[in-house]
Amino acid sequence: MFAEGHVNPCIGIAKQLLADGHRVLFTANGVWQTKLAAYGIETVELAKPNTTDEGVIDMDSSAQFMISLGKIGGASPIEKARHESFTAEFWTKHAQYLDTQLQILLAAIRPDVIVVDQLVTLPAVELSGIPCVWCWSVGPLVMVDDERTPPGESGLSATGDPRLWHEFRQLVRDVKIEKWRAFNNWVVGRGCEPLPEHCFYNPSRYLHIYGYPLELDYQDIRPLGRNYVRFDNFKRTERHMTFAVPPELAAKPGKLVYLSFGTLCPVDVQNMRRLVAILAKSPHRFILSMGPKHKEYTLADNMWGAESVPQIRVLPLVDLVITHGGLNTVTESLYFGRPMIAMSGFGEQYDNAQRLHDKGFGLRLDAYKCSEEELLAAIETLLSDKALAERLAEVSRKIQIDN
Template identity: 30%
Template sequence: MTDQKTIVFFPEAAFGPALNSVGIAQACRDMGHRCVFVTDPGFTGVFADYGFEEHHVNMSEPMPPEQMAKYWSDFINGHIPNFNLTPYEQIDNYVKECWEAIVDTSKWAEKELPGILKEIKPDLICIDNVVLYPATKQYGVPWVRIISCSENEIPDPAIPPHLSGCGENDTACHEAFNKKFNEVIKPVHDDFNEFLKTCGEDPYPTGEFFEESPYLNLLLYPAPVKFNREKPLDPDRFKYLEGCVRTEKPYDVPDFGEYNDKPLLYVSFGSLGAGDTDQIKKIIDFLGKQPYRALVNVGEYEAEYDKETMPKNVHVASWYPQPSVIPLVDAVVHHGGNNSFTECLYFGKPAIIMPYVWDGHDNATRVQETGHGFKMHRMNWTDEEFAANIEKCLNDAEVKARCAATSKHMQNNGGPKVAAKYLNDLLEKTYG
């Protein structure tokens, strides 16, 4: 190990990227480095709870922390009517407005981020975001891009466009999505390029909002499900981490009484997806009629659920230590967020993915076409379809064998420790 260095982690203000970075930072801290998080005020305390120093940068108009914490949940909840649309149909609404909001975060951050970095004095900056924050590139130390979303966030002519949910070989879908995305997003992209110009940065090609790091790029996507690219990624600059599962406190499964001998399911649509309580209540009603136990993550909406009428085989909570829960269950139902996607693969658990936005569409398609689970529409399903897919997750020999093989591969790799080694190697190469 090189002498202690200061590593800044700057993940997107969402729990997926944030907690992936925690896993890497835990491993870097174990190597003796000082790990500091730069974050939106709405994430105050998230990283401190894991023992890390936090610095806050406003990425929107300043507001009280409790109001900031609700910014993205309110944004997502406002789009619930669009969740049932196809990825192509979401371009005009959710996708466009999301990119507008993301570009605004880059503009706002540039007001404070340069000063915060000068205060921290990092030796290395790790960014898990989908947009460039110019100050991180211009500070003057090596910067690393972490790709915690689907691998297709790094584009290639032969693979599905990011956010499209297209099949790997469905080139007609690729072309149609790209065409519409570039048309709809062009005003947002033009505005972003104007902002980059004011920061002394070159414009990006249409549809792109970030770039590869010339130093190092870490992909959390596991190799067993990666895409077949026309232009292979440079192995010296692009490293597959096989997931980055953080360490969480142990979890004890609650007593389900007469259902204690039944298969155990875990259901989670993430902190943002929990806002669609109608969807989760529909799933709970279905599970109440099935011969399973179920742990259901309902986020900050626990008060919306009547515990007295809750089925005896269903347990709801506002939060579960997911990396400690998934190893204990038999199958997982989730929204396709990359944490849930990679953690299921890491622990060898088949998954049913019901996506609603962003790369959940890509991961849902990928889990099915690689044989690690099943893709379902988030609302338009029948009890018979849902029950059949759960049974396949529990009993299909090929699915279980494939998940077990992928789990063995990933666990033999040790993503967080491997990431920490790559970062330490870059520090040693830079500073001796």
């Protein structure tokens, strides 16, 4: 995976393994080596991909590639789903690029256990005979496609019309079917058993772990098998990082709000400028994680931001979070008991945003179409909701004890 939202959960897992006395090796692109080294994690560098069909190696190019696929932007989830064949082609070609290298690396490293964070199967892993744990850094609706729940990446409500679920699910299956057939043929040709129809991996072959608070999970709708293990989150500690509210912002009046749209969504600079202009009219203060194009837009007087901020250190200091609905920010905000406004950009972010809204832990707004009045009113609504604050404090206490 290419973005921090996928790498960070793996870091959380690795830190616990290191604390328990195990050795952890990441196979990763070189761009991650410095970040991983800060956590004491060793890396084995993958060869650079030859083309963007095989992979992208940094966050900026990842974001631009997502824009080229139509994944990031103001289109609706179902409009974006019509382009899923291109996404499927990318992930399957990337798997073939990884597979070639892993055949060599696994024989040299000889690990006792493999942990993968992938969307499609890797025959080199399956054929190695080494026990494998599949880590899911995306939401549970993407992890398990079950007709008792809405389809992943749809943003449809679990209490909504099942006919809409079927329409979305069937559309995705139809646009991906040729890519699935080609990938299945390749997997079988590599010596693996055939994949379940419409599925790009074989769920029964792995132990699956995922981070999603019980308060948001779908287990009451569709229980999972014994080879699925839920954690409240895969939060990092970030003990090597510090953060204090800058004095110029600390001196201003108003509540403190954290805005983060992850590492990919903020590359849509035009929309970031639009949102900054709206938030400039709020009486509150804002800390922004601005993303890789942070030099291309200017913040207002009631704001402070940087390309990236140590989120785990920021969240305890703020009163409200405005998020793209990324899994890390959602689970970490609940860990600290913070209400959320979720404004999704793509993928499972839509599902997380709707789930927060349905469960009453925040509000879902359209990142591209919300009006000034809607966004400013949502901020005031959540900041003044004392009952929600008490409920979130209780959820936070439970998660911090359980995890």
